[in-house]
Amino acid sequence: MAKKKPEQTIRSDAELNRELLHSMLLQRRFEERCAEAYALGKIGGFCHLYIGQEAVSTGSLSVLRPDDYIITTYRDHGQALARGMNPRAVMAELFGRVDGCAHGKGGSMHMFDKSLNFLGGHGIVGAHVPLGTGVGFAIKYRGGDQVCICFMGESVVNTGAFHEALNMAGLWKLPVVYVIENNRYGMGTALERASAIHDIYERGASYNIPRAVCDGQDVFAVRAAMQECVDRARTESLPTLLEIRTYRFMGHSMSDAVSGTYRSKAELDEYMKRDPIMLLRMHMQEQGELTEDDLHKLDDAIKATVQDAWDFADASPEPPLEALFENVLVDTTSDAAAEAVAAD
Ligand SMILES: Cc1ncc(C[n+]2csc(CCOP(=O)(O)OP(=O)(O)O)c2C)c(N)n1
Numbered sequence: 104m105a106k107k108k109p110e111q112t113i114r115s116d117a118e119l120n121r122e123l124l125h126s127m128l129l130q131r132r133f134e135e136r137c138a139e140a141y142a143l144g145k146i147g148g149f150c151h152l153y154i155g156q157e158a159v160s161t162g163s164l165s166v167l168r169p170d171d172y173i174i175t176t177y178r179d180h181g182q183a184l185a186r187g188m189n190p191r192a193v194m195a196e197l198f199g200r201v202d203g204c205a206h207g208k209g210g211s212m213h214m215f216d217k218s219l220n221f222l223g224g225h226g227i228v229g230a231h232v233p234l235g236t237g238v239g240f241a242i243k244y245r246g247g248d249q250v251c252i253c254f255m256g257e258s259v260v261n262t263g264a265f266h267e268a269l270n271m272a273g274l275w276k277l278p279v280v281y282v283i284e285n286n287r288y289g290m291g292t293a294l295e296r297a298s299a300i301h302d303i304y305e306r307g308a309s310y311n312i313p314r315a316v317c318d319g320q321d322v323f324a325v326r327a328a329m330q331e332c333v334d335r336a337r338t339e340s341l342p343t344l345l346e347i348r349t350y351r352f353m354g355h356s357m358s359d360a361v362s363g364t365y366r367s368k369a370e371l372d373e374y375m376k377r378d379p380i381m382l383l384r385m386h387m388q389e390q391g392e393l394t395e396d397d398l399h400k401l402d403d404a405i406k407a408t409v410q411d412a413w414d415f416a417d418a419s420p421e422p423p424l425e426a427l428f429e430n431v432l433v434d435t436t437s438d439a440a441a442e443a444v445a446a447d
Pocket residue numbers: 178226227228229255256257258259286288289290355
């Protein structure tokens with residue numbers, strides 16, 4: 104029997120497709136090395152991999168301007184790389200070294216880069232959503248036309264902070280795109296066991312927020328959906344609740360097995376048939392935009408980039424003991440602090 108071809112939607116030009124493939128493959132190879140580094144004890148603490156979800160970060164961030172803002176959860180390595188963060192700074196942060204983006208004090212869940220308006224990397228489920236709303240408020244208050252993208256997992260919609268933040272965004276018409284990365288599970292709890300509503304995007308109705316849903320394994324579908332949301336935010340200053348349906352191929356974090364007891368191997372296999380990188384690669388090969396040789400060269404170059412990030416991180420020193428007390432307390436009453444705030 105002929106194999107059914109995985110569905111795909113909008114098409115794009117060859118150059119752009121190559122950039123999208125590069126971005127997604129970089130995340131995949133980076134995460135694979137993170138798993139290895141974790142097993143070797145070079146990375147400690149929490150570590151949540153992004154394998155399987157790469158079309159969400161790449162597709163979403165590919166339609167943004169450099170001055171737009173991004174805020175996200177702890178599953179943040181892929182989004183940081185897709186935004187253009189230096190893989191060295193990301194890997195060094197994971198290794199807990201001084202050359203990391205947070206000088207080794209944040210780790211996996213706290214990627215941050217002010218120069219890219221990448222505002223983290225937050226570990227408390229739901230707690231960053233009001234911050235995303237605050238960024239939207241600041242943009243509007245200052246009269247700018249930037250957009251804030253606030254990523255979150257689907258279990259966030261059951262936290263109180265989500266509802267308070269979306270109510271304000273709907274009421275004040277803030278330029279924020281709230282992206283639900285619906286990968287079906289909050290740790291080991293399936294969406295259907297945790298939420299009375301299974302079409303998560305419908306929650307936007309409660310706050311009069313426009314809403315949409317798209318296929319998160321198809322990078323073109325993500326781009327198209329996100330472009331609409333970003334245009335709405337930029338030109339009409341309106342928020343959107345966008346549900347992107349995806350799937351994580353690894354465990355919730357490094358502490359659980361690949362498959363877990365909460366889902367079957369058959370389910371995992373079924374979703375892996377729609378690996379987002381494979382779908383894009385197949386499309387490009389069908390269009391004559393990519394040969395096997397091109398693919399190998401691209402993959403080798405990306406592997407070398409990731410190896411370079413690893414070597415850089417490994418050579419970077421650990422933060423000194425005194426660093427424990429740096430950036431903990433700020434005297435906001437001093438003249439210097441007031442000047443720093445005014446200049447920002
Ligand atoms: C307030 C709070 N409660 C519990 C946790 C522990 N915790 C970490 S991740 C997680 C599940 C989150 O699932 P989801 O939002 O769907 O995101 P995903 O991990 O699937 O990307 C939980 C309960 C936490 N970090 N913060």
